[in-house]
Amino acid sequence: SQQGEEDPQALSIQEGENATMNCSYKTSINNLQWYRQNSGRGLVHLILIRSNEREKHSGRLRVTLDTSKKSSSLLITASRAADTASYFCATADTGRRALTFGSGTRLQVQP
Amino acid sequence: DAMVIQNPRYQVTQFGKPVTLSCSQTLNHNVMYWYQQKSSQAPKLLFHYYDKDFNNEADTPDNFQSRRPNTSFCFLDIRSPGLGDAAMYLCATSRVRPATNEKLFFGSGTQLSVL
Numbered sequence: 001s002q003q004g005e006e007d008p009q010a011l012s013i014q015e016g017e018n019a020t021m022n023c024s025y026k027t028s029i030n031n032l033q034w035y036r037q038n039s040g041r042g043l044v045h046l047i048l049i050r051s052n053e054r055e056k057h058s059g060r061l062r063v064t065l066d067t068s069k070k071s072s073s074l075l076i077t078a079s080r081a082a083d084t085a086s087y088f089c090a091t092a093d094t095g096r097r098a099l100t101f102g103s104g105t106r107l108q109v110q111p
Numbered sequence: 112d113a114m115v116i117q118n119p120r121y122q123v124t125q126f127g128k129p130v131t132l133s134c135s136q137t138l139n140h141n142v143m144y145w146y147q148q149k150s151s152q153a154p155k156l157l158f159h160y161y162d163k164d165f166n167n168e169a170d171t172p173d174n175f176q177s178r179r180p181n182t183s184f185c186f187l188d189i190r191s192p193g194l195g196d197a198a199m200y201l202c203a204t205s206r207v208r209p210a211t212n213e214k215l216f217f218g219s220g221t222q223l224s225v226l
Contacts, residue, residue: 042218
């Protein structure tokens with residue numbers, strides 16, 4: 001079953017703008033991860049945030065986690081055309097042994 | 112260097128004709144996963160192996176089987192493909208299970224078409 005719901009489903013911005021994607025989930029988790037998928041390709045891991053962390057940065061990426069609201073956000077700053085892709089959150093639930101992926105956000109960055 | 116390799120990149124099969132998709136890894140990871148992803152949808156876990164321990168998802172159809180003959184290789188067998196099985200099939204690996212704060216490494220996927 002699908003764990004995460006992502007919002008928005010699609011996002012179109014201009015190069016240089018920031019992009020924010022949100023993820024909500026339903027159960028207790030050990031960690032939450034974000035992945036990127038270029039069209040027709042496999043997924044690439046971006047960042048992992050543990051359940052006891054509230055914020056994490058990696059380059060132009062900033063991830064927040066609010067376990068009380070069961071939600072996470074991914075911020076991409078100063079976006080580039082090359083950031084065009086689908087972005088998925090994935091949760092490692094305490095009761096499961098594999099990642100469950102959200103529905104994804106399709107990001108289009110216009111040059 | 113490619114770390115998780117899926118072959119073939121594109122596979123076309125006929126309705127009802129068995130098909131096998133393959134995955135190999137050079138990471139020596141303990142866990143290998145198969146995900147099914149339909150157009151514009153989330154990847155859906157079919158099953159995974161922890162070493163030789165096979166873990167099937169409750170809603171994975173019996174039509175889907177898997178084999179892991181050794182650490183490096185894992186196969187997805189679709190015994191009688193239906194039109195609804197047309198999808199991207201993604202293989203992934205992790206050193207140990209992701210609940211222990213491990214990330215997944217994905218192959219490029221095999222796009223399966225059923226005619």
